């Protein structure tokens with residue numbers, strides 16, 4: 001990343017206008033409130049997007065679709081809301097283990113909750129922060 005920034009700055013210095021390839025894709029909002037099908041129950045999930053971007057890669061969460069199948073994230077691709085595909089019309093009956101992928105809840109839990117459980121199991125500090133518990137994402141108040 002640092003190398004890329006330096007390389008880009010050098011290019012920008014010499015060319016004076018930054019080449020488009022030096023700018024990362026639209027990063028989206030820093031904080032997102034994710035509203036599901038029944039958003040009132042429980043409280044909508046809170047998602048510190050920027051904080052996750054600093055720790056993980058875009059492709060850990062974003063992907064595309066071709067012929068009804070998931071395709072891996074590629075740099076600069078269009079990023080759509082999960083619900084664009086994770087709904088009963090586009091992905092009827094699709095499951096990830098016991099989680100229904102044709103709902104926002106299922107896509108959210110298969111992505112967010114599974115990683116939080118895995119991270120807490122691997123790292124006692126994260127377990128102490130209770131990131132694997134409901135209230136981590138669905139704050140009570």
Ligand code: HEC
Pocket residue numbers: 034035036037038039040041042043044045104105108109112113116131132133134135136137138
């Ligand atoms: C790592 C984050 C995370 C954790 C932890 C988590 N959820 Fe969720 N949950 C989500 C996301 C994202 C959604 C989809 C957006 C929304 O509905 O708020 C969701 C949706 C839901 C929904 C559906 C609400 C709706 O609008 O359709 C229910 C019910 C739910 N979660 C219950 C739970 C329970 C119970 C727990 C604890 C066992 C839990 N969640 C833990 C992220 C999480």
Ligand code: HEC
Pocket residue numbers: 025026027028029032034047049052053056057058059060061062079080081082083
């Ligand atoms: C830990 C998971 C995660 C990571 C990592 C992540 N994102 Fe996201 N991103 C999301 C979720 C979840 C949303 C909200 C989608 C929704 O509202 O349905 C989102 C929303 C967005 C949006 C707004 C989409 C829209 O139409 O509202 C953009 C743009 C975006 N992300 C870009 C990126 C880029 C670029 C990266 C890498 C630098 C990245 N994201 C990394 C999970 C992630």
Ligand code: HEC
Pocket residue numbers: 061062063064065068069070071080081082083084085086091094095096101107108110111
């Ligand atoms: C362009 C359509 C599309 C969008 C947008 C999309 N998905 Fe998916 N997703 C798919 C398809 C297709 C599959 C594969 C379903 C199958 O065949 O089992 C999938 C599978 C998944 C899976 C299970 C497989 C895996 O990778 O673990 C998760 C979790 C998931 N999506 C989460 C998300 C989240 C979270 C978002 C929003 C940040 C999102 N998806 C946005 C199309 C999409």
Ligand code: HEC
Pocket residue numbers: 034045046047048052056060061108111112113115116119126129130131136137
């Ligand atoms: C690839 C793994 C991964 C995914 C996917 C992921 N998270 Fe996280 N998330 C983490 C880790 C690890 C932390 C703890 C960071 C720390 O405190 O050092 C965290 C922290 C958080 C926190 C702050 C919790 C607290 O009490 O400090 C919230 C809220 C959160 N995540 C919500 C979400 C939601 C909602 C999603 C899905 C849209 C999501 N996360 C997807 C790994 C992930």
